[in-house]
Amino acid sequence: MPKHQPGRHFLQIPGPTNVPDRVLRAIDRPTIDHRGPDFGKLGKEVLERIKPVFGTEGPVVIFPGSGTGAWEAALVNTLSQGDRVLMFETGHFATLWQEMARKLGIVAEFIPGDWRSGVDAAAIEARLAEDSTRSIKAVAVVHNETSTGVTSDIAAVRRAIDAANHPALLFVDTVSSLASIEYRHDEWGVDVTVTGSQKGLMLPPGLGFNAVSEKARAAAKTAKLPRAYWDWEAMLGVNPTGYFPYTPATNLLYGLNEALVLLVEEEGLPAVFARHQRHAEAARRAVRTWGLEVLCRNPAEYSPSLTAVMVPAGHDADQLRATILERSNLSLGNGLGRLKGRVFRIGHLGDFNDLMLIGTLAGVEMGLAAAGVPYAKGGVQAAMDFLGGNR
Helix, strand or coil: CCCCCCCCCEEECCCCCCCCHHHHHHHCCCCCCCCCHHHHHHHHHHHHHCHHHHCCCCCEEEEECCHHHHHHHHHHCCCCCCCEEEEECCCHHHHHHHHHHHHCCCEEEEECCCCCCCCCHHHHHHHHHHCCCCCEEEEEEECEECCCCEECCHHHHHHHHHHCCCCCEEEEECCCCCCCCCCCCCCCCCCEEEEECCCCCCCCCCEEEEEECHHHHHHHCCCCCCCCCCCHHHHHHHHHHCCCCCCCCHHHHHHHHHHHHHHHHHHCHHHHHHHHHHHHHHHHHHHHHHCCEECCCCHHHECCCEEEEECCCCCCHHHHHHHHHHHHCEEEEECCHHHCCCEEEEECCCCCCHHHHHHHHHHHHHHHHHHCCCCCCCHHHHHHHHHHHCC
16 A cells, blocks of 8 residues: 655646635536526636636637647647648647647648747748648647747747748647736737646646637638537537537536636736746746756746756656655656656646745755755755745
8 A cells, every 4th residue: 555645745747737725616516407597607607707818809619628639629620631730849749739630631740849949930931931832721839838848939920920921820739828828819810729727727637728710710611620529610609608519517617717717807817927937937046056957948938837857867857756756745747758757847837826836846956865866955045035035
């Protein structure tokens, strides 16, 4: 039998994140008739309250599903077999999205990246400028690459598409950025924004989202990829009444409604974004004081929602994580794909405050010592000094 570890577990992976008690209590309410009048009222509230988080005045489709399902919805609603999509390799999740596209019969053209940098908008512009036949139907990028802690400039991607005078749709994955990092679906000219419930929205896994532009809805009228469960129009046909075409995740929608009250109406989105920036900077100051290296190369692309940390050559990040979990009951994110064993990831997103960050960093600093990883003391103090002077 595994031994009991007293005290609370520190879940500091980059998602799923900690769920606020108020959201848990909302989810704990009795399930109601999803065809009854009380549910219609709930549905209308949720579908309206979610729009400011995406930065849109248009519709947001909510599926019982995951971010992966929302990826698929973006593709199958707008594209046909053999269509070409331009994608950029920012890390593990960008790679998985292009693999999905290929499985669906889409021609995924993947611009290679180094997994330490964001999307190169100039490379996208150059490729689109070459596409004289307009065979590329969409550009698909990840806003915040969860595997690397790198945030890409989506406004720059839109400018690149416009500079090439290209009609391609723009798809953006915001799974680890929405409700943590400022995002503007309408202003940036995004056609489909993809996300999931389990990160910045402070919910358990189980909901997938698409914010959809009018241009994307127009493309859906001629798209030929099969779709049934993921069909936008089935959702959008009944959503104005607050209802869904099939059984929704009723209790998660209770929780989402409460989370949106917390994020939008009580803390306010500008304060949410500033809090994430502040915690990210404190975490990076700790990393630099320890003498370790942040995976992200460009400070302008540092992620506000997570920090990926490289371990010195000859040391295994997964062994370090195991030591930290055993000694401090603290879970950190592992290295994914080509980064396996090379990095650990500190999640600082969602329902998170100063003391939670300091506790997390203390667990890491003690773990570095216990695992014999070379480091310099004082990382926690550096973070505290920064937080104390920046309220």
